[in-house]
Amino acid sequence: MSELSVNHLLGIKYLSKEDIDLIFETADQFKEVINRPIKKVPSLRDITIANLFFENSTRTKLSFELAEKRLSADVINFSASQSSVKKGETLIDTVNNILSMKVDMVVMRHPNPGAGVFLSKHVNASIINAGDGAHEHPTQALLDSYSIREKLGSVEGKNVVIVGDILHSRVALSNIYALQLQGANVMVCGPKTLLPKYIKELGVKVETNLKKALEWCDVANMLRVQNERMDISYFPSTREYTQQFGVNKELLDSLDKEIVIMHPGPINRGVEITSDVADSKQAIILNQVENGVAVRMAVIYLLASKIKQ
């Protein structure tokens, strides 16, 4: 297969295993490109991409922008804080205004779940979801799986635990879909208050004891505690969270195997993982960031190739 089955990347839910394989094979080639002395290819020189960020983001936005520029696309950036959204314009109007300037692709982050799906039905452009509320963050899940594949050879059959705030995490949901699609076994681990009630229906294991979860897994993906999304207290104190769900060196040394530690960033050092773990060779956090650019280049390239002239 050499073409994606979709015209937009709205969520992992809409992808097939073949789509993910194609994205990864293409990302392999882009990873080689971004390690050349000159890290740029001219493929998308006639494509214009708008990055619409209705919610704060630093690394995802940087990563997308770099991916777009390395493909030679023209890029315009838009963030809600400086825009007419504050003046009462609707999402469709905002996007149609931008598309009138002949934009081919939209990368959007939005606080509302389903914003990408909604937009894809109403505007004439290829949409990439860069995070929609607590719903999905597909490119993050793709780069996480890509990093596991790079480190361990494949994703199939691996045991992966996602630790932390599952309730507010779009990274968790996209990761669950992506890992299961590729044949990995998935477990979630965190305080009961931060585990969604019906999470078991997704076919994941649930564990509230971190030590047991780490003993089971090959890879632990440590999520950040999203204080900004918590309107009530879900655990008594940060200190207590760290004691029960934080990973430190002693805990890792007490396991009878070496597991891979991942983190989507930004890290709260000393909360979900300690500094010595984050900086150890077991952690592939910075590889994830590098792979993020290659995977996003692959997604943009493959979607752009479906935009007819």
Add this chain to the structure above:
Amino acid sequence: MSHKVLLNSKEVNITLHRLACQLIENHDDFSETVLIGIQPRGVFLADRLAQMLREDYGINNIQLGHLDITFFRDDFRRGEKPLEANKTTIDFIVEDKNVVFIDDVLYTGRSIRSALTAIQSFGRPKNVELLTLIDRRFSRHLPIQPNYRGRQVDAIDKQKVKVNWIENDGEDSVYLVDK
């Protein structure tokens, strides 16, 4: 579908030896030269020539790379089929080197145009030459000609030149196929 043999296995072998000798004539001990096979089909020829230069002519310091031009092509989003990327393996810098592009068939010249752009990502070569097993005459879209050619053929657009390699297709041969 009819097809005509342009080169059989023995003729391919003779031609490869001639091309190898011509390369030696111009590049001496290859200390300042790098061979670049163009993906996907040029790499078989490049690998074969490099092996011949090493084993039959005792040249041991051949630098060989494979270059994929997919992301540099000028027909992205223009064709019926999506473009599929292949692997680039160039673990050296081409700055100030004599680069020899190696491809199986030279047709419109557009692949070589892309390769000329792509190679710049690895430095500024001293000069670039082109070696091709088959040169399809009178079919160029761009002013590009080979420095070394195995065989020149006249073929119309409806025909296709198919180069087979023993390691990939079971035999060394070149056919002219009516599509």
